[in-house]
Structures are given as C-alpha cells and as structure tokens.
Amino acid sequence: RPINHLACILSRSNFGEALVIMSLQVVRIATSPFDGQKPGTSGLRKAVSVYQEANYTQNFVQATLSSLGDELQGSTLVVGGDGRYFMTEAVRIIVQMCAANKVSKVIIGQGGILSTPAASCLIRKRQATGGIILTASHNPGGPDGDFGIKFNTSNGGPAPEKVTNAIFEATKSISEYFLCHDLDVDIDEIGSKHYDIAGTQFHVEIVDSVQDYVELMKEIFDFDALRGLIQGTGGRAPLSIIADALHGVVGPYARRIFCEELGAPESCAVNCTPLPDFGGCHPDPNLTYAADLVKTMEQGHHDIGAAFDGDGDRNMILGRNGFFVNPSDSVAVIADNAECMPYFRATGVRGMSRSMPTGASIDRVAKAKGVEFFEVPTGWKFFGNLMDAGRLSLCGEESFGTGSDHIREKDGLWAVLAWLSIMASQKRSIEDIMVNHWSKYGRNFFTRYDYENVASEPAHKMMFNLRLAVDNNTLVGKTFSHSDVSYTVSLADDFMYTDPIDQSVSKNQGLRLIFSDGSRCIFRLSGTGSSGATVRMYVESYEASPDKHQCEPQIILQPLVQIALQISQLRELTGRMEPTVIT
16 A cells, blocks of 8 residues: 655756655555565575566565664665576566665666675675675576575675575564555666655665676786786787686676787687576586586687686686686695785785585695684684684685685685786696695695585485484494495584684584595585475595696596495485486
8 A cells, every 4th residue: 555655746956866856655565475485595585587577576675674673764775686597587576666665775787787795795885785686606597497586794795694594584474565666766877866865865886797796806916917918018929818707797897808908819808798598508617518618618619618607606727728727726726825915915815715515625735834724614604703703815616616805795706816926926827726736735636516406305315324324423434435445434424514713603504424535525516406306415435645736526536436326325225327427
C-alpha cells in the first residue's frame, strides 16, 4: 500500500547534476518466506529461474537491507555485477528497494558492470557501508544458468558469518518488503541524480566501472616497468601476452590496462565483451573450461596467457608452450618476490596465508622469510579478518584465487600484474621462474579433482562415512599401498579454525588425511554450485629432489589419488568414475 505521494518537480543544479523530486509511491508489499535462502561465503547462488520467481529476489534483497539494522538509514551502498543474465533487472530492483528503505546513496558501475575486485576497491575508497554484488562467479550464465547476490561489508570483503546468519534469519520471518515502483534510473549514463523520496534525499551515482580500479593498480605496480616489458626496451623483444576474459566482467578492465595503459595490441584481449551467457562458455579459468587458451598457448607464440572467471576474482596463469602454473605455486612465487612491487616495498609483508586445502608451497616461503603464517578455512572472509588486523599481506586459494591486502577480495588482474612484475624484475620466462622457485624450496605436487553436480544423498553419505572413520580414529596408523608406493596415516581430522583476531570458531571445514611423510588427502563438499553437490578431493605430496621437479603431477600423485579414492569409496558411492575437472 502507498506510504507517500509527492508532487513532481524537476530542476537542474548549477553543477549540471539533475535534482529530481518525482511523484513516487513507496509501497509496502506483502510476501512470505522462501525456503533455502541461506547465503554462503559467496552469497546466495541459485538458478536464474529461481531468482525470477515472484518476490524471490525482493525477499532476499529486503533481508539483506534489514540485516544492516540501524546502519541502513542514511547508508551508502555500492551496486554492480558481472554482466550475467538477470543482472540489469536485479540492479533495477535493488535501486528501487534501496530508495524505499531510506538508503542515502547508491554508487553503481556504468551499465551495472563492476568486477568483484573493483567493487571491493570502490567500497573502501568511498567508505561505503557495504556493497551488493551480483554474480555467481565462475558458474554458467544465461537464462538456464545461475545468478547470485552477495553482500560485502564496509571493509570491502565478503560478509562474515554473523552477517550472513542475520540475513538468513530475516529471510525466514519476512512478511513484507518496500519498493519505489516508479523509480527508473538510467544506469548507462555516468553522472549523479538526486531524488526526494517521502521527504528523504536519495542519491544515485553512476561511475566509470574501471577507473577507480585502474588508479589503484597504478599505485601498487610500476606501470612504466610493465610498459617497457610489454613494448620491449633495452634491446629486449616485446612480451607477447594474451588475456582471455571468457566473456566475463574482466574484459573492459583488461582492455584498459593491457592495451590502453601498457601498450599491448588490441588482439591480446580475447573474449573481452561481457555477455549475459558468457558466450555459451563456462567462465571458470581452469585447464578444462579455458581449453581454447591452453591450445593457443601450446602453439608457443605467446610468453604469458591469463584467463579470468565471470566476476574477475580468479585467474589462471600459463607460460609459453602451455606451461601451467598451479594456483598453489602462483601465490608462493608472488610472495617470494613481493619486493619487486612498489606496494610491498612501501608496506612490507606482514603475513602470509592460504586456505587449508591449498598446496603448502607458500608455507615454505613464509618460514624462509620469517613471516607470520596462517592456515585458514576456505572463504576469503577469513583472510579479511587478518588483513583488517594488520597481520596479513599476501594470500591465496587453490581455486585460482590470489590476492593481497590492497582490497578484501581475491583479484585476478592483480595476480597477472604481479606475475608481469616478476618477469620484468627477473628477466625470465614463467617456466624459468617456476623452476627456479622449485630449486630453491622444493616442489609441492598438488592436484584437485572436482566431481560436479553429484546427487546430494550419495555425496553426503560419502562424507558421513569418512567423518565417522575420523571420529572413531580408525584410520590413524593404517598403511595404504598402490603401485608399490605406501603411505601411513599419521593424522585424520575435520579441520577446525579458531580466528586469532575475534576467537570465533569454524568447525567441519574439510576432512584431512595427513600421512607420515607430510602428504595430504582432503575431502570437501563445495557450496559454490546452485544445484546438487560438488565433491572436491585434494591430493598433495612434497618432493625435494630436483630430478623430479618437472615430472607431471598426475604421474607423481597417481598412487596417492588411488589411495584417496579407495579410502573414500567415492566411485562406489557416487557412481562417478571420473572427475569433471582436474586441476
């Protein structure tokens, strides 16, 4: 029912900004709860068709706004997303609901476009209350794909559990939401508009989606050195780079940075037009879904290749001839060479961290440099807490996420610029840099097997059986063999983390089998899919001998992979003989 109705007045200020006092109705619309609107660390991801159900999106947005409590009225929120299907409609709904809920200002990327790193940057730069980011990350898009809404807090990072729990509780008891139906904002035109909504001022600012992020990158990296690397100076040939955005949000950022700022040819930016369905591709930067880039790099014409996911926070690095840099190694190399970046020369490196399933390469770097190290559960919010306390500078996840304390999200483009900085400093190829790193620290061979869209019941049955064996301590001391290689279990547990900053405890973060030689097998159910279950199996083994450093990981790790499959009974219980993706 209408709450207020105002006479329509339209004027223009001396500064060329439209001051609009419109005849708007703020309406209170009755609704009822939907089951399952529980956001995870990456927000609420569901099929597009679910978000299109009457009141579904509105319920979740209202719950998100209501969770702000006293901070809601007069707040400033950043809004944007990765360009996937339903994003534009969702932006319209969010703006209308922010206006009706007495939010003071919304800052929106032009066309609704904001990469997740750029959104984090903008939240921090503008000192916003938070941000609503519209993405399902690396999940497929289009009418038959996925959509997602996540809330980032004032530090620019993913909402902590106390916030996501508050949102979830609000979704379970919601009975109404508020909307300004007639508010229609042109999100394609950069500029500011001001509205009077029932006597409350409401401001909408449309900003260049890329500019603030580019300015931040220029503060972090030496763009002159990178420009010289890419264009060729001092008798060195130009570096050939290819950046594949997989038709995700990174496209405009890659063009601006690599082509306009650093002088790379336009042809280096591939699939750089954001599309609602990502061109029919799966926007996940790994060897399976970025296969076209892998094939291009295998031809040997390019020095570095990079792929990015839908919302721009993940990356994959390839060297000439398709040399693959494992994400666990990538963060370790960046950490070992942080001093070649102006940002870290100024701030120093205060700490290093990885998620628990990630390969332990960075552990060795932290130990060698005498830097504090943290092993945390999967989820970037755990890194953010340490960063806010000034105890963490560099971190990464095996799921192609790498970042630092410049923002509170992982950052795909930042990682590529870091690698370019290392190449400029060392004057070596990616493969040579990686081989040199292994010779210095040894190699942590690592692989991840993803079994996507597994039926939930057998997936949970597998995890239940494993957890039972862990709880009953029936695995410790047992020796398992395959292909004349034996491993003895020395520790079996369900990873638990106590945050050193706020002392919060996170339980059941992944089942770990640690063997007497330090090798590890880890099992988790991922929460990033919109349907079914994704079973992730991680296998890692350390090798000090340089003679084995350039062996294929799948060959080195195959005995341990087979042992992990044997212990978990994954094939027998799920019926899945092969993984969907191998990293």
